[in-house]
Amino acid sequence: MTYTLIDGKKVSADIKNEISQKVAERKAQGRKIPHLAIILVGDDGASQTYVDNKVKSCKSVGFHYTMMRFADTISEEKLLKHIDHVNNDDDVDGFIVQLPLPPHISVDRVTEKIRSDKDVDGFTNHNFGSIISKNPLLMPATPFGVMELLRRYNIETEGKHAVVVGASRIAGAPLSMMLTEQGRATVTICHKFTKDLGSYTRSADILLVAVGKPGLITADMVKEGAVVIDIGTTRVEGPQYPKGWAIQGDVDFKAVAPKTSYITPTPGGVGPMTIASLLLNTLRATELQHP
Numbered sequence: 001m002t003y004t005l006i007d008g009k010k011v012s013a014d015i016k017n018e019i020s021q022k023v024a025e026r027k028a029q030g031r032k033i034p035h036l037a038i039i040l041v042g043d044d045g046a047s048q049t050y051v052d053n054k055v056k057s058c059k060s061v062g063f064h065y066t067m068m069r070f071a072d073t074i075s076e077e078k079l080l081k082h083i084d085h086v087n088n089d090d091d092v093d094g095f096i097v098q099l100p101l102p103p104h105i106s107v108d109r110v111t112e113k114i115r116s117d118k119d120v121d122g123f124t125n126h127n128f129g130s131i132i133s134k135n136p137l138l139m140p141a142t143p144f145g146v147m148e149l150l151r152r153y154n155i156e157t158e159g160k161h162a163v164v165v166g167a168s169r170i171a172g173a174p175l176s177m178m179l180t181e182q183g184r185a186t187v188t189i190c191h192k193f194t195k196d197l198g199s200y201t202r203s204a205d206i207l208l209v210a211v212g213k214p215g216l217i218t219a220d221m222v223k224e225g226a227v228v229i230d231i232g233t234t235r236v237e238g239p240q241y242p243k244g245w246a247i248q249g250d251v252d253f254k255a256v257a258p259k260t261s262y263i264t265p266t267p268g269g270v271g272p273m274t275i276a277s278l279l280l281n282t283l284r285a286t287e288l289q290h291p
């Protein structure tokens with residue numbers, strides 16, 4: 001069977017062009033230029049790469065940005081104080097605290113410290129809950145990017161069986177809610193304790209995977225003609241890769257792709273869309289705070 005490759009890189013480039021134009025308009029009208037701040041704790045290699053991509057993207061659309069780096073020995077108290085400072089800095093329209101954080105820092109306490117109208121990751125309980133309201137504030141960035149890919153490829157979700165593998169705050173859990181609320185799909189959520197994962201994934205019209213285990217989804221787990229969205233991005237190291245490492249999704253792409261109708265590649269699928277969503281949220285946050 002022939003399948004359509006969902007080109008997240010291309011869609012995200014289109015969205016970035018749309019954002020650049022809006023920034024240029026705001027500039028011409030003398031309105032505030034969006035300003036994103038990024039808080040990075042520690043020196044994890046993968047986090048550094050993601051953060052570099054975010055900075056590059058800010059530059060490309062004309063946003064202002066500030067990088068704030070802290071050693072992984074920073075105390076939770078100090079980090080929370082710093083977040084409060086950014087919350088009250090009127091020049092910063094939106095900010096993110098890059099995950100993972102060192103184990104001595106509570107992700108829940110850090111997330112809840114972020115002012116919800118500056119929470120451009122859409123991680124706070126407030127923004128998470130607003131998925132089911134009529135006027136959502138800032139959408140969780142990764143699921144928002146996935147929904148946008150489905151929309152731009154005219155992939156019907158209404159009444160379809162969507163199976164989400166993974167149930168984290170940043171990906172699987174909000175994605176399930178958005179597929180239900182906005183997508184009107186029938187949703188099954190699978191996680192670490194799910195028994196016989198394949199029995200669920202095989203009945204999926206749309207299979208969405210956010211676990212972080214390369215090769216988890218094999219060809220026998222996918223229904224003929226399904227739509228497959230791979231959110232997993234794991235850095236796999238090895239001497240065979242030119243950079244010493246490569247990014248891999250959760251889906252065995254080579255074997256699975258021929259069975260699908262649509263599939264995202266990794267890299268070049270969901271990853272770039274998360275960044276586009278982050279920029280869209282930052283623009284939205286600016287429009288709300290500085291109309």
Ligand SMILES: NC(=O)C1=CN([C@@H]2O[C@H](COP(=O)(O)OP(=O)(O)OC[C@H]3O[C@@H](n4cnc5c(N)ncnc54)[C@H](OP(=O)(O)O)[C@@H]3O)[C@@H](O)[C@H]2O)C=CC1
Binds near residue numbers: 192232233272275
């Ligand atoms: N492309 C992008 O923009 C983004 C990519 N990611 C990537 O997505 C992946 C997941 O990230 P994240 O959600 O933060 O990770 P977490 O570790 O927080 O969550 C993983 C989820 O997968 C579940 N899980 C673990 N093992 C299995 C299994 N064998 N079968 C089924 N479910 C399982 C866990 O279950 P339980 O809850 O029971 O532990 C959990 O719900 C990573 O590769 C990450 O890099 C994440 C965010 C953005």
Ligand SMILES: Nc1nc(=O)c2c([nH]1)NC[C@@H]1CN(c3ccc(C(=O)N[C@@H](CCC(=O)O)C(=O)O)cc3)C=[N+]21
Binds near residue numbers: 099275
């Ligand atoms: N506060 C916070 N917000 C996040 O959104 C967040 C986070 N923490 N921690 C880690 C995960 C992971 N994540 C990715 C974003 C972009 C790509 C991305 O652009 N990937 C490119 C390839 C990148 C490369 O080549 O290294 C691609 O898939 O094509 C991947 C993964 C955001 N996350």
Ligand SMILES: [Mg+2]
Binds near residue numbers: 168
């Ligand atoms: Mg978790």
